[in-house]
Amino acid sequence: MNSGILLVDKPEGMTSHDVVARTRRLAGTRKVGHAGTLDPMATGLLVIGVNGATRLLHHLVGLDKEYLATIRLGWGTSTDDAEGEPFPAADPAVVAAVADAAIADGIAALTGEIDQVPSSVSAIKVDGRRAYDRVREGEAVELASRRVTVAAFDVLGMRREAASIDLDVRVECSSGTYIRALARDLGAALGVGGHLTALRRTRVGRFDVADASTLDALDVASALLAPAAAAALALPVIAVTDDEARDIGHGKRVALPAGAEPFAGVAAAVAGDDRLIAIVELRGTTLKVVTGFPQEVDA
Known part of the structure; x- marks a missing residue:
């Protein structure tokens, strides 16, 4: 199972933990988490991370x-x-x-x-x-x-x-x-x-319940939003070359790519093949890794 973000429309009467537990069974992995609890009485949008994309949840929790x-x-x-x-x-x-x-x-x-x-x-x-x-x-x-x-x-x-x-x-x-x-x-x-x-x-943030699946109808494989696409809905995106992606993947600092706009806070470093390499912050004129996303291996 690849990693990604799921949008789930939580039903009334279930805890957010219940939804995560059900998703773990459907996805066949223990690496599942969510970006913000809903009370059992509440319904609506839960943003759920699967496998490596759980690392992205920390950067989604603070969205409006x-x-x-x-x-x-x-x-x-x-x-x-x-x-x-x-x-x-x-x-x-x-x-x-x-x-x-x-x-x-x-x-x-x-x-x-x-x-x-x-x-x-x-x-x-x-x-x-x-x-x-x-x-x-x-x-x-x-x-x-x-x-x-x-x-x-x-x-x-x-x-x-x-x-x-x-x-x-x-x-x-x-x-x-x-x-x-x-x-x-x-x-x-x-x-x-x-x-x-x-x-x-x-x-x-920009994730809408209109795009969410109900838990009963959830097909994890088809509903997964790729980490890079999910990050692009929440953060600025910095396009990086393959060489820059390799260096960032090793935790090295790289210069802000030519033509890229300086940014405040954090941004998503994305390779040309739409791979999320890391969440980075700007230190002077260089990009420093805040959260890395190692090369995926199918589970």
């Missing part, structure tokens, strides 16, 4: 994301989503009095660069252990806020019931943003509580 979600205003939960224990509900009269303009103002306050406290039931490590493990054992976990960017927070639909308001929203955000926390914080700002009832990840 897009989600479609439903926020229910009226009460919060212990997990900030529908799987948690519900907190006491707000008075229906108070919920009914929440004006559309107040909702718009609350959303505007959560758009742009914000300091967000992640949900306590998250995969963030606290003293070496996942926060959700500590919460499940009865510990009170308080996580530090982190700066995130919410580039778009759009209301696509609104439904008012006797004791709740459902908002269908689209969120574009930086990596590390918790949509559950947006629901929690919007509800808190409006004084009625809030939690997430549905979440679907539709985009990771």
Whole structure:
């Protein structure tokens, strides 16, 4: 089995680890990983690496994301989503009095660069252990806020019931943003509580769920996106000659090829036969290997 990137549309009720385990069986290899967890309740795009392409995942984790979600205003939960224990509900009269303009103002306050406290039931490590493990054992976990960017927070639909308001929203955000926390914080700002009832990840960088396979229909061999093609969707590409590719493959520094544009961060060094040689960074006028991709041998 060659290496590459798979786009999988995760079904509801499965963990990201479940999807990786299924993919390992389908691909016939243990070398499978993913570039960003989805909660079991969530559906949508998982970017999965197979064999040598797992080395590329580190460079994909930080890409921006897009989600479609439903926020229910009226009460919060212990997990900030529908799987948690519900907190006491707000008075229906108070919920009914929440004006559309107040909702718009609350959303505007959560758009742009914000300091967000992640949900306590998250995969963030606290003293070496996942926060959700500590919460499940009865510990009170308080996580530090982190700066995130919410580039778009759009209301696509609104439904008012006797004791709740459902908002269908689209969120574009930086990596590390918790949509559950947006629901929690919007509800808190409006004084009625809030939690997430549905979440679907539709985009990771330039990878789109429209191009993903369902797990049941996944044909790994035909769905594999070559490492060079995947890298080109996420990073600048530096075309290198066969001689430069050989030197880079041996970990040597090479001069930035003539005509190549200088770049910030990292770039993909790609040979003429569309082989991903390495992820490189620019040091002065030379390319330094950050992550190498050895010559593939079929497994």
